Amino acid sequence: MPQYNAYLIDLDGTIYHGSQPIPAAKRLIERLNQAQIPYLFVTNNSTKKPQEVADNLSQNHQIPTTVDQVYTSAMATADYVKNQPNSTKKIYLIGEAGLEFAFQDAGIDLVPAEEANFVVMGLDRDFNYQKLQAATFAIQKGAQFIATNADTNLPSEKGMLPGAGSLVAALVTATGVQPTIIAKPEAPIMEGALAKLNHPTKPVMVGDNYNTDILAGIQNGLATLLVYTGVSKPDQVALEEFQPSHTINNFDEWSVTD
Amino acid sequence: MPQYNAYLIDLDGTIYHGSQPIPAAKRLIERLNQAQIPYLFVTNNSTKKPQEVADNLSQNHQIPTTVDQVYTSAMATADYVKNQPNSTKKIYLIGEAGLEFAFQDAGIDLVPAEEANFVVMGLDRDFNYQKLQAATFAIQKGAQFIATNADTNLPSEKGMLPGAGSLVAALVTATGVQPTIIAKPEAPIMEGALAKLNHPTKPVMVGDNYNTDILAGIQNGLATLLVYTGVSKPDQVALEEFQPSHTINNFDEWSVTD
Known part of the structure; x- marks a missing residue:
């Protein structure tokens, strides 16, 4: 029985750094696919079409992604x-x-x-x-x-x-x-993303940025997983009043099935 | 002996409303000229050249003005x-x-x-x-x-x-x-204007806008004359902690010689 039955996942700093892949992120997505846990990439970027976002993940980061798995601001x-x-x-x-x-x-x-x-x-x-x-x-x-x-x-x-x-x-x-x-950490994008995932019972918001991804989860009642591969650093996050549910250094430290 | 020996004077709302003259303002300038009291038009507008500002006053408002009498932001x-x-x-x-x-x-x-x-x-x-x-x-x-x-x-x-x-x-x-x-109510424009007037001993800042003209005077140690022909209204100004030195409804209520 997985701890979370739907993942909302940030992109830049979480799945890749610009054009640079983050290998552990690709392995996380593979484990989610294997466990048949639905996920949605949720990005504040408003300039790209969802097909472009999906193509970039599929072609440049070897993470096969359909347009239905992308939710932009x-x-x-x-x-x-x-x-x-x-x-x-x-x-x-x-x-x-x-x-x-x-x-x-x-x-x-x-x-x-x-x-x-x-x-x-x-x-x-x-x-x-x-x-x-x-x-x-x-x-x-x-x-x-x-x-x-x-x-x-x-x-x-x-x-x-x-x-x-x-x-x-x-x-x-x-x-x-x-x-x-509309965008993270505000409510509209989270409400839209949860609706697109058919209102899962145990969702988790995953990202590298405390002020957007993690606050979006906290303010909208989701569990949160902060990965230290991007913007936020442990010593800054330690000072925050509301802490993420989980913090990890990279996705290899995270199991999706327990 | 005039109360003030140099006038720093705002333009829009004080000397005219856009293209509309304020007749009492023209009469004030005439009295200043007659009493040989120097004055400088001090405007936050940065888009016009001083010659254009002077020409507008001379030609459209019948207030003969030289470029030396204009100080823009x-x-x-x-x-x-x-x-x-x-x-x-x-x-x-x-x-x-x-x-x-x-x-x-x-x-x-x-x-x-x-x-x-x-x-x-x-x-x-x-x-x-x-x-x-x-x-x-x-x-x-x-x-x-x-x-x-x-x-x-x-x-x-x-x-x-x-x-x-x-x-x-x-x-x-x-x-x-x-x-x-740089502009009113900040110090740089006031310092520049006072230097241009050769650091007069008893200057007064004149304008219609409490938040720019009058605060500029108050914050820079000048006497202030607020004229209610423009932005500020008596009931709003009454609530301010720092009051103008003088308030008038229009310039016909103001004598430059006592």
């Missing part, structure tokens, strides 16, 4: 909007292909800012003042403000790039309105 | 950088013509972000992600971060546009670094 954002009570949903989108695809896939209309009743913002490397201004006016006129995530930066080979959170800060400052944030 | 920013101890000053600039002109006028080099030891940010309606990224990298590598002003919005006929402060918020979030802010 873009997908969670589209699901969140879909579940809002508004009878019409017209989105002004600031974001990249992954976010655009998620709304198209959900059958939700993307419109110019003047017609929108939702402003959705993710990382957009084509962001500019005109988009900021259009979104500011729409929110001033009452559109609901939703952000895929509040990550301040994202790592790149050139250095720490400005993340979605830094674009969100501009729009928060211009409007005085705080957005609903 | 762009000029204050260039003066501030000029007075820094660094032996070389290379600026990566995010801003518009007024700011660019101020640095050229001060003989300070504008360079690509990779070569900069200062990042200077003002309102830039050509702002985009590439500029944000370039500035983020420069600050991460140690460039000093300076912002002309932190105004969250600026009024326009279309609505409240995102101000310099909203672009600054993006860069603060991406870098974790707080900028030196």
Whole structure:
């Protein structure tokens, strides 16, 4: 009898480091498959389509992955909007292909800012003042403000790039309105991920980042497994008031069946 | 013997409302000229050249103004950088013509972000992600971060546009670094304005906005004159711990000679 019957698993820092595989992570996924325990990769990235995320895992990390095993903050954002009570949903989108695809896939209309009743913002490397201004006016006129995530930066080979959170800060400052944030550690992405796994009875949230992955689990009532292969370090985590359910140095220390 | 021997005077909301003149303001300036009391228009706007500000006053508001009577946050920013101890000053600039002109006028080099030891940010309606990224990298590598002003919005006929402060918020979030802010209510613009007036013994700061003009005066040891023709309202100002030296409904209530 496995301790947990569904795994929600972060990607960067947990399953790989950028283009670099983490071999013990591949072995964890193999044990989950062998034990027939369902899992879902849950990522704050909103710029990639789920097929791209699955292909990257299958082809570059030798972890065969289907599109159904991927849940991005873009997908969670589209699901969140879909579940809002508004009878019409017209989105002004600031974001990249992954976010655009998620709304198209959900059958939700993307419109110019003047017609929108939702402003959705993710990382957009084509962001500019005109988009900021259009979104500011729409929110001033009452559109609901939703952000895929509040990550301040994202790592790149050139250095720490400005993340979605830094674009969100501009729009928060211009409007005085705080957005609903979808991604880890917030609730919407966790609710969407658990729904996609058919509301498992004993799920565990797995990741390397205390402030996103582990807090997402703790704040949403899931067990948590922190792996020290990425962002968080034991001495920092020791200072936190709420501790992860489990901490390991790498996945070879973790058995899925007991 | 006049009560104050130099006037620092805000523009929008104080001398005019956008393109709309405030007749009592024109009469105040006439009385100052008659009494030979020097004055300087001190504005947080960084996008316009001083000549444009002077021309607008002369031509559209019938207040004859020379370029020497104008001090913008762009000029204050260039003066501030000029007075820094660094032996070389290379600026990566995010801003518009007024700011660019101020640095050229001060003989300070504008360079690509990779070569900069200062990042200077003002309102830039050509702002985009590439500029944000370039500035983020420069600050991460140690460039000093300076912002002309932190105004969250600026009024326009279309609505409240995102101000310099909203672009600054993006860069603060991406870098974790707080900028030196030049404009009212901060010290640098007041120090620059007082220097330009040759350090008058009894200056007064005049404006319509408690949070910028009046706080600028209070925090920098000047007398203050709040005129209720713009942003601030008496019932809000009554709640402030530090009160203006004087409050008036319009400039016809104010004598410059006693």
